[in-house]
Amino acid sequence: IPMPMRIKILATGKYLPKNRVTAADLEERLGLETGWIAKKSGVMVRHFVEGETASQMGAFAASEALHGAGLGIEDIDCLVCTSSVPEQAIPCTAALVQQQLGAGESGIPAFDLNATCLSFLCGLDTLSYLVAAGRYRRVLLIATEVTTGMNWSDKESCTLFGDGAAAVIIESSPEGERSEILAARIETYSHGAALSECRGAGNKHHPKQYFDNPEFFLFTMQGRALYRLSAQILPTFLERLLQPIQCTLEDMKMVIPHQASLMAMRLIRKHLGVREERWMTIAHNHGNTVAASIPMALHEAVVQKKIRRGDRILLLGTAAGFSVGGIVLVY
Amino acid sequence: IPMPMRIKILATGKYLPKNRVTAADLEERLGLETGWIAKKSGVMVRHFVEGETASQMGAFAASEALHGAGLGIEDIDCLVCTSSVPEQAIPCTAALVQQQLGAGESGIPAFDLNATCLSFLCGLDTLSYLVAAGRYRRVLLIATEVTTGMNWSDKESCTLFGDGAAAVIIESSPEGERSEILAARIETYSHGAALSECRGAGNKHHPKQYFDNPEFFLFTMQGRALYRLSAQILPTFLERLLQPIQCTLEDMKMVIPHQASLMAMRLIRKHLGVREERWMTIAHNHGNTVAASIPMALHEAVVQKKIRRGDRILLLGTAAGFSVGGIVLVY
Numbered sequence: 001i002p003m004p005m006r007i008k009i010l011a012t013g014k015y016l017p018k019n020r021v022t023a024a025d026l027e028e029r030l031g032l033e034t035g036w037i038a039k040k041s042g043v044m045v046r047h048f049v050e051g052e053t054a055s056q057m058g059a060f061a062a063s064e065a066l067h068g069a070g071l072g073i074e075d076i077d078c079l080v081c082t083s084s085v086p087e088q089a090i091p092c093t094a095a096l097v098q099q100q101l102g103a104g105e106s107g108i109p110a111f112d113l114n115a116t117c118l119s120f121l122c123g124l125d126t127l128s129y130l131v132a133a134g135r136y137r138r139v140l141l142i143a144t145e146v147t148t149g150m151n152w153s154d155k156e157s158c159t160l161f162g163d164g165a166a167a168v169i170i171e172s173s174p175e176g177e178r179s180e181i182l183a184a185r186i187e188t189y190s191h192g193a194a195l196s197e198c199r200g201a202g203n204k205h206h207p208k209q210y211f212d213n214p215e216f217f218l219f220t221m222q223g224r225a226l227y228r229l230s231a232q233i234l235p236t237f238l239e240r241l242l243q244p245i246q247c248t249l250e251d252m253k254m255v256i257p258h259q260a261s262l263m264a265m266r267l268i269r270k271h272l273g274v275r276e277e278r279w280m281t282i283a284h285n286h287g288n289t290v291a292a293s294i295p296m297a298l299h300e301a302v303v304q305k306k307i308r309r310g311d312r313i314l315l316l317g318t319a320a321g322f323s324v325g326g327i328v329l330v331y
Numbered sequence: 332i333p334m335p336m337r338i339k340i341l342a343t344g345k346y347l348p349k350n351r352v353t354a355a356d357l358e359e360r361l362g363l364e365t366g367w368i369a370k371k372s373g374v375m376v377r378h379f380v381e382g383e384t385a386s387q388m389g390a391f392a393a394s395e396a397l398h399g400a401g402l403g404i405e406d407i408d409c410l411v412c413t414s415s416v417p418e419q420a421i422p423c424t425a426a427l428v429q430q431q432l433g434a435g436e437s438g439i440p441a442f443d444l445n446a447t448c449l450s451f452l453c454g455l456d457t458l459s460y461l462v463a464a465g466r467y468r469r470v471l472l473i474a475t476e477v478t479t480g481m482n483w484s485d486k487e488s489c490t491l492f493g494d495g496a497a498a499v500i501i502e503s504s505p506e507g508e509r510s511e512i513l514a515a516r517i518e519t520y521s522h523g524a525a526l527s528e529c530r531g532a533g534n535k536h537h538p539k540q541y542f543d544n545p546e547f548f549l550f551t552m553q554g555r556a557l558y559r560l561s562a563q564i565l566p567t568f569l570e571r572l573l574q575p576i577q578c579t580l581e582d583m584k585m586v587i588p589h590q591a592s593l594m595a596m597r598l599i600r601k602h603l604g605v606r607e608e609r610w611m612t613i614a615h616n617h618g619n620t621v622a623a624s625i626p627m628a629l630h631e632a633v634v635q636k637k638i639r640r641g642d643r644i645l646l647l648g649t650a651a652g653f654s655v656g657g658i659v660l661v662y
Binding site: 053054079084085086087088089090091092093094095096098099103104105106107108109110111112113114115116118119122126127129130132133135145146147148149185186187188189190191192193196197198199200201202203204205206207208209210211214217219319320321322323325 | 528
């Protein structure tokens with residue numbers, strides 16, 4: 001494995017839609033008793049778009065990252081959108097974000113990469129090779145999610161999610177700096193593909209089927225089966241990720257996990273034996289923002305000074321597919 | 332630019348759905364006079380799925396490519412689906428293709444990459460860096476399209492398209508072989524994003540809006556404006572692609588263009604000054620199969636012996652976004 005790769009996360013950005021929804025708001029809307037969400041989901045605050053679009057949110061997050069790096073969009077030479085669901089069927093969301101950034105005449109290549117909740121992690125992994133090889137000097141990765149296909153009658157799932165966007169800019173690590181990607185790995189086990197899915201809205205079930213089969217167009221997940229599969233695969237997956245670089249989980253300053261659900265995250269954390277203070281959690285006031293959740297949690301870890309330059313961290317997640325993915329990097 | 336990259340296209344595959352639809356069939360269905368399609372679209376045969384899914388077609392095309400390379404799915408270490416529209420909203424189509432290939436327990440990483448009609452070209456470009464760096468030994472790229480959002484009342488567009496799938500396997504070029512990628516380039520100009528789009532079915536317009544706004548869920552394109560933009564950008568784009576490797580279009584044994592429409596392709600070919608015998612055309616009996624059109628045309632160029640090992644070829648296309656892309660490679 002030709003790692004490590006001299007890649008630096010130059011800056012991060014985050015955007016939450018204006019409409020902030022508390023557990024109490026949602027309990028009222030869904031007719032749940034007071035305290036149900038605190039007890040079952042733990043997501044006390046999430047934001048849902050009202051009028052805002054995924055590409056607008058993505059552009060806001062990107063602008064924050066560009067500002068943080070002291071760069072303009074003209075300093076970016078590739079824009080990759082790593083969301084789970086696009087804004088439109090056609091074209092890709094990255095083009096719409098480019099437009100929202102006022103860069104419609106720029107020619108900056110723009111495309112989407114999708115591995116559901118692992119889209120950002122997979123995008124960072126994949127594009128790091130193009131930066132390392134000098135094809136692109138700086139890549140702007142954006143994950144922006146609007147949870148439009150929520151099943152509001154399934155209180156177990158609809159109380160977990162939130163909308164929002166995150167952005168990350170990468171470039172080659174300057175001489176003398178320690179930032180690098182030490183290892184990256186993704187595995188897909190499609191025997192679990194049906195455990196979390198939204199069957200409609202692609203080319204299998206056109207929206208014209210909506211009134212006959214509305215359930216095709218709603219997200220469904222089998223939480224317990226997903227947890228069991230994650231708990232079964234993650235320990236050996238981490239061996240395959242960490243053993244070649246002779247690391248263990250103990251060597252990580254922070255683990256930045258996908259914020260699937262607070263309950264599943266706590267169980268997985270204990271199963272893997274990671275201490276609570278080394279496990280980044282933002283789900284309680286963001287919800288599960290799907291592919292935006294890992295880069296949002298990374299952004300929060302930086303902002304909250306839980307990670308500093310030179311720290312070794314692990315990005316880790318599971319996704320519909322069923323996929324598992326991890327990246328070990330020196331921030 | 333750190334090109335050339337020692338990448339070889341090991342094998343290709345193609346699949347067309349069983350349901351073959353002639354111009355006469357379609358004229359009858361659409362109430363068009365006999366000969367209208369021959370005159371206006373030129374697509375005399377296309378195939379449309381009846382019961383088959385995108386992931387099934389993708390798996391058939393992949394199996395042909397694997398057979399051609401003398402490999403099994405266990406010899407592949409990354410599966411990337413490069414279609415414009417997914418089969419389902421969740422998970423990514425690559426996971427569904429992995430499942431159709433009977434590799435659900437394999438762990439082979441599977442994700443989608445989307446640049447609309449340029450998805451395959453962008454996927455080949457992007458993944459070639461991971462193969463060159465040794466991250467993946469062999470990558471299976473699949474493009475599989477079902478044109479579900481067709482507007483059957485727009486005879487100008489619905490007579491152009493067809494369904495189908497193509498697959499390509501890449502690996503590092505063995506010592507002593509000439510296969511390599513000489514140059515690759517993608518540019519996105521999102522001021523043209525609205526010239527071809529399908530606004531619905533993503534997170535902006537959920538399928539429940541279908542009966543209020545069915546037009547949101549149909550593909551629309553402004554053919555003349557797209558042609559003008561292509562004709563304006565392509566000549567200078569080709570300079571930016573070819574000048575660094577000191578090539579001209581004359582050095583290409585074959586140009587394998589996206590099969591947008593026969594009329595647009597003929598005009599662009601003349602505009603660029605490429606001779607007809609060096610311009611691969613399959614639209615007349617395949618239609619525009621969206622992102623599958625370039626790898627299908629590549630497959631046909633190989634099968635019809637229009638290209639041989641050692642030939643220099645150009646993959647070239649435009650896409651909704653608006654994007655242009657090109658790859659120069661030694662086959």
